[in-house]
Amino acid sequence: MATLDALIDAYVASREFDKATLARLAFWREQFGPIELADISPDDVDRAVIGLAERGRLRPRRGHPTEAAGQPLSGATLNRYITQLGSLYRYARRLRLLPRAHVPPTKGIEKSPEPPNPERYLRPEEVERLVKVARVLDKRWQRLPALIILAFHTGFRAGNLMALRWRDLDLEQATATVTKTKNGRPLVAALSARAVAELEQLPRGKPDELVFAGRTGRAYHFRRLWDRVCTEAGLPGRNFHQLRHGCGSALAQAGIGQAQIMAILGHQTLSASGRYMHHSTEDKRAVVEKVFG
Structure with missing residues (x-):
């Protein structure tokens, strides 16, 4: 069975990603890297997201995946971290690292409310x-x-x-x-x-x-x-x-x-x-x- 480390390595090699995506991947690697995919539970994900919210905004640090930057995270940002982990599990099923019937640990995780943003485009x-x-x-x-x-x-x-x-x-x-x-x-x-x-x-x-x-x-x-x-x-x-x-x-x-x-x-x-x-x-x-x- 593949670990999250191995999955992220394959995922990153599949195409180019922006810095925000790579930062989210680094966070999940830090949390669950050596753990086998099937062994990561919804409770594990819940605790990780709660910890992320308490730590606030992250930034890369040489020699370490992330460090706290001392700024709060918006609900939308927390939701992107959850969505990113879900994307990893969909990719794992595509690679047949998991059965198609496997339920990802993000299933049922309650997401944070996001306020509407009327100015989402440039005219x-x-x-x-x-x-x-x-x-x-x-x-x-x-x-x-x-x-x-x-x-x-x-x-x-x-x-x-x-x-x-x-x-x-x-x-x-x-x-x-x-x-x-x-x-x-x-x-x-x-x-x-x-x-x-x-x-x-x-x-x-x-x-x-x-x-x-x-x-x-x-x-x-x-x-x-x-x-x-x-x-x-x-x-x-x-x-x-x-x-x-x-x-x-x-x-x-x-x-x-x-x-x-x-x-x-x-x-x-x-x-x-x-x-x-x-x-x-x-x-x-x-x-x-x-x-x-």
């Missing part, structure tokens, strides 16, 4: 303000305007964008391919004419090089720059993921159907019933050009 006019300010403030990296436009026009997650390599882009055919997505399926996005124009202005790298790399060749840590741009644009506190939500909202307001929106954003299911509809790249291109030009 087109707000995106334009961000791009305008980014052109002024981003003097060194000079890639943030293109990153913002690409995020808004494709709905790609930040992790997918920062993992893009030049070989993943076909500017002649106006496509971008994400090989490792959250749901495990490759995604080919149609690029708007404006997104292509922005990408063409960037210094072209070798096929294996990251599109949004820093001077070291590694993915650039743009969060501090993003926060400065948001503040200067009169949009303090906005997070980058709201560009993805903004993409979906812009598509919906343009009258694009739910199935097409989900195909563009790379969602796997059309509804809770699991129905899924496939759309060609040309279908996506027609929609993207209609909405984003």
